[in-house]
Amino acid sequence: MHVRTSAIVLSVRAHGEHGAIVRALTPDDGVQPGYVPGGHGRRLRPVLQPANIVLGEWRSRTAEALPALTVELIHSRAPLYGEPLAAAALDWTTALTAAALPDAQPYPQLFQGLSGVLDAIEAAPGARGWAGAVVRYELLLLAELGFGLDMARCVVTGTSDDLTHVSPRSGAAVSRAAATGYEAKLLPLPSFLTAGGTPDPAAIIDGLRLTGHFLARDLLHGRAADALAARARLVERLARALG
Known part of the structure; x- marks a missing residue:
């Protein structure tokens, strides 16, 4: 599974010590969940504010696994x-x-x-x-x-x-x-x-x-x-x- 697209951040939930599970709405692939390493840390927390627009890249080896997600900020509404x-x-x-x-x-x-x-x-x-x-x-x-x-x-x-x-x-x-x-x-x-x-x-x-x-x-x-x-x-x- 590989999706790379812009998306609207919808929700962020802390997972582990520093990671986060993020759900974001994409134009063509609906809501896509993903695990962001460091997503609950100081650097990425402002990027993963709900309503922000990000460039997301979701990757997983199987359709059943939670994808790993990397994000870049496109537009902040923070x-x-x-x-x-x-x-x-x-x-x-x-x-x-x-x-x-x-x-x-x-x-x-x-x-x-x-x-x-x-x-x-x-x-x-x-x-x-x-x-x-x-x-x-x-x-x-x-x-x-x-x-x-x-x-x-x-x-x-x-x-x-x-x-x-x-x-x-x-x-x-x-x-x-x-x-x-x-x-x-x-x-x-x-x-x-x-x-x-x-x-x-x-x-x-x-x-x-x-x-x-x-x-x-x-x-x-x-x-x-x-x-x-x-x-x-x-x-x-x-x-x-x-x-």
Whole structure:
């Protein structure tokens, strides 16, 4: 097994006295794990910061063995970890990707989606510039893993107009007319997810509530549920920042 490509660092776990097991998302080969000698040491720790872009080279003699991984830094996002809100967004998007995706399965759209979200966080100091992109990435990940929401038409009437809610059971959209009287049992569907545009703070929070329900129910359970702690930190900080 030999893979050499750029990759986004997703997670780093200490292994042994100085080594680390790293999982990184590649453009064409999905999530690739590897053992980095010295990866937990002072020299490589800044390189292996989650959300950094590295040039990785994975080598193993058999498909079953954990590959040895060497890395070179291409682009560092480490300075963003000095900003609590941006740091929470980086922590969550990389933790979600690491927890949800199986190893060695190609997800080129998710690679592009995660790259776009991380670029947006880096480019825009305020949450309004990237929070909507986080919600859209969560929806993309759900769809790529077979848990996509049906937001094209109302599950009750079949109309594609004035869709305002989503059923928490089926993940299908519900129109305003069909939702009347049942709003408390449904999840709000913010319009930026169907019509585009820049979301206002209330729409961002509604979007996070929507995707969070399905992420917790369908993807992040068992050991993967630990990733939800990173999401809780992000949602709390976003709520304060957006006021």
